[in-house]
Amino acid sequence: MAVEEMKKKIKGSHEKAETENMEAPSPRCVLEIPVRGSYSDNSSTTSSSSSSCSPDKSPSPLSTTPPNVSSFHHHGLQWNKMIDTIKKKSVRRFSVIPLLQSYELTRKNMRRKQPKLSPSLETEIDCDQILIAKPSWRNFTYDELVAATDNFNPENIIGEGGHAEVYKGVLPDGETVAIKKLTRHAKEKEERVSDFLSELGIIAHVNHPNAARLRGFSCDRGLHFVLEYSPHGSLASLLFASEGGLDWKKRYKVALGIADGLSYLHNDCPRRIIHRDIKASNILLTQDFEAQISDFGLAKWLPENWAHHIVYPIEGTFGYLAPEYFMHGIVDEKTDVFAFGVLLLEIITGRRAVDTASRESIVMWAKPLLEKNSVREIVDPQLGNDFDETEMKRVMQTASMCIHHVAITRPDMNRLAQLLRGDDRLSELQQKTGGARSLDGCDLQDHTSSSYLNDLTRHRQLLME
Ligand SMILES: Nc1ncnc2c1ncn2[C@@H]1O[C@H](COP(=O)(O)OP(=O)(O)OP(=O)(O)O)[C@@H](O)[C@H]1O
Numbered sequence: 111m112a113v114e115e116m117k118k119k120i121k122g123s124h125e126k127a128e129t130e131n132m133e134a135p136s137p138r139c140v141l142e143i144p145v146r147g148s149y150s151d152n153s154s155t156t157s158s159s160s161s162s163c164s165p166d167k168s169p170s171p172l173s174t175t176p177p178n179v180s181s182f183h184h185h186g187l188q189w190n191k192m193i194d195t196i197k198k199k200s201v202r203r204f205s206v207i208p209l210l211q212s213y214e215l216t217r218k219n220m221r222r223k224q225p226k227l228s229p230s231l232e233t234e235i236d237c238d239q240i241l242i243a244k245p246s247w248r249n250f251t252y253d254e255l256v257a258a259t260d261n262f263n264p265e266n267i268i269g270e271g272g273h274a275e276v277y278k279g280v281l282p283d284g285e286t287v288a289i290k291k292l293t294r295h296a297k298e299k300e301e302r303v304s305d306f307l308s309e310l311g312i313i314a315h316v317n318h319p320n321a322a323r324l325r326g327f328s329c330d331r332g333l334h335f336v337l338e339y340s341p342h343g344s345l346a347s348l349l350f351a352s353e354g355g356l357d358w359k360k361r362y363k364v365a366l367g368i369a370d371g372l373s374y375l376h377n378d379c380p381r382r383i384i385h386r387d388i389k390a391s392n393i394l395l396t397q398d399f400e401a402q403i404s405d406f407g408l409a410k411w412l413p414e415n416w417a418h419h420i421v422y423p424i425e426g427t428f429g430y431l432a433p434e435y436f437m438h439g440i441v442d443e444k445t446d447v448f449a450f451g452v453l454l455l456e457i458i459t460g461r462r463a464v465d466t467a468s469r470e471s472i473v474m475w476a477k478p479l480l481e482k483n484s485v486r487e488i489v490d491p492q493l494g495n496d497f498d499e500t501e502m503k504r505v506m507q508t509a510s511m512c513i514h515h516v517a518i519t520r521p522d523m524n525r526l527a528q529l530l531r532g533d534d535r536l537s538e539l540q541q542k543t544g545g546a547r548s549l550d551g552c553d554l555q556d557h558t559s560s561s562y563l564n565d566l567t568r569h570r571q572l573l574m575e
Pocket of ligand 1: 347
């Protein structure tokens with residue numbers, strides 16, 4: 111099929127999928143397992159305590175009473191109350207449709223096609239209740255943000271994502287901040303507000319050195335997050351820089367930090383949070399090169415008694431998506447574990463999740479080399495010999511476990527963080543139990559020759575149907 115013809119077909123199927131999604135709870139719910147959970151947060155999702163869903167039994171997206179309210183932090187209760195005021199569910203629109211055009215596509219590309227509105231048409235919402243959710247947050251006026259950023263001077267732009275422009279700003283007390291101005295304007299007003307509140311709701315529960323911190327927000331003439339400023343920008347900007355780059359010591363520290371941050375989100379946070387968009391551009395670096403997980407725009411919280419969510423549409427960044435997620439919309443901690451594995455591979459190799467020129471996935475490229483335990487062939491040439499071989503092998507082994515095709519075989523973040531630090535006892539245990547196969551040939555066989563490739567092919571076929 112000619113490329114142009116194919117693109118037209120893809121576009122058509124995209125529009126169809128979006129329309130259908132307004133009625134169908136989850137066209138990707140292909141497995142036949144009953145739903146136990148009855149709570150749905152603000153996305154088009156279903157859940158299961160075992161392993162699948164049935165569209166007929168999908169909970170109402172507007173039913174917002176959690177099954178175990180008493181277990182939540184008191185701020186969470188207040189937050190739930192506030193969220194209850196938002197009547198429309200959030201249906202995020204990252205599409206995987208443009209995959210055939212470019213593997214580098216993220217939510218960013220969707221936004222570029224969307225017209226911008228003037229600030230006067232921006233949503234205005236009552237922010238008073240947000241103050242209740244987190245008393246330490248400041249509610250900034252638009253004029254304060256204008257003053258901090260020199261009237262949103264383009265020269266102060268320090269980053270641009272699929273949903274936002276990020277400006278460097280200076281507050282009157284001299285503190286430098288990052289002001290994230292949400293720019294995704296094609297959505298309905300209520301949906302934008304719902305997304306904003308949902309992201310704030312997640313961040314309100316997060317308090318860890320390896321997660322980005324919020325100083326405040328603004329709903330005055332637009333939706334803004336005011337974050338602590340990360341002077342080294344994102345991991346992506348350093349890792350993929352043609353010069354400079356990151357030495358191994360820093361890379362290893364960053365890997366440990368991300369592992370700790372994710373372990374916290376999954377296990378120790380007042381809510382069980384799945385980030386869903388772990389990638390190099392969403393890892394910020396502090397002055398001391400401490401990793402901070404940022405951008406909770408796609409994050410989900412899972413009630414304790416749910417094994418996983420099933421979500422539609424699939425959102426995230428291609429190259430980091432776990433097979434069970436992009437095939438079936440299954441979201442749980444292992445979704446982040448897979449993405450973390452891809453991120454580790456990027457840290458080791460200096461390659462991107464999907465090579466821009468060859469379109470080869472780093473997972474496919476690295477699997478045979480991990481199998482051979484071939485340090486020299488896999489390590490970023492920029493590092494030369496300047497790395498600790500034991501640490502490198504540890505990171506390789508950990509990455510290998512994370513990208514296992516079978517979700518249940520991937521260790522959880524707690525164990526992975528220990529493993530990265532060289533907990534040999536744990537490593538031995540895993541080898542004995544086979545609980546986390548790392549470099550075995552069976553894994554390689556599964557991933558390279560059959561299942562993963564089949565899944566990828568099926569994934570593309572779905573887009574073409
Ligand atoms: N606190 C910060 N300090 C410094 N730079 C930042 C900060 N927050 C964001 N940035 C920069 O802005 C970029 C875009 O930010 P972010 O990922 O939050 O936007 P987004 O629109 O949600 O992105 P995505 O494409 O993942 O949806 C980051 O990759 C980073 O380079």
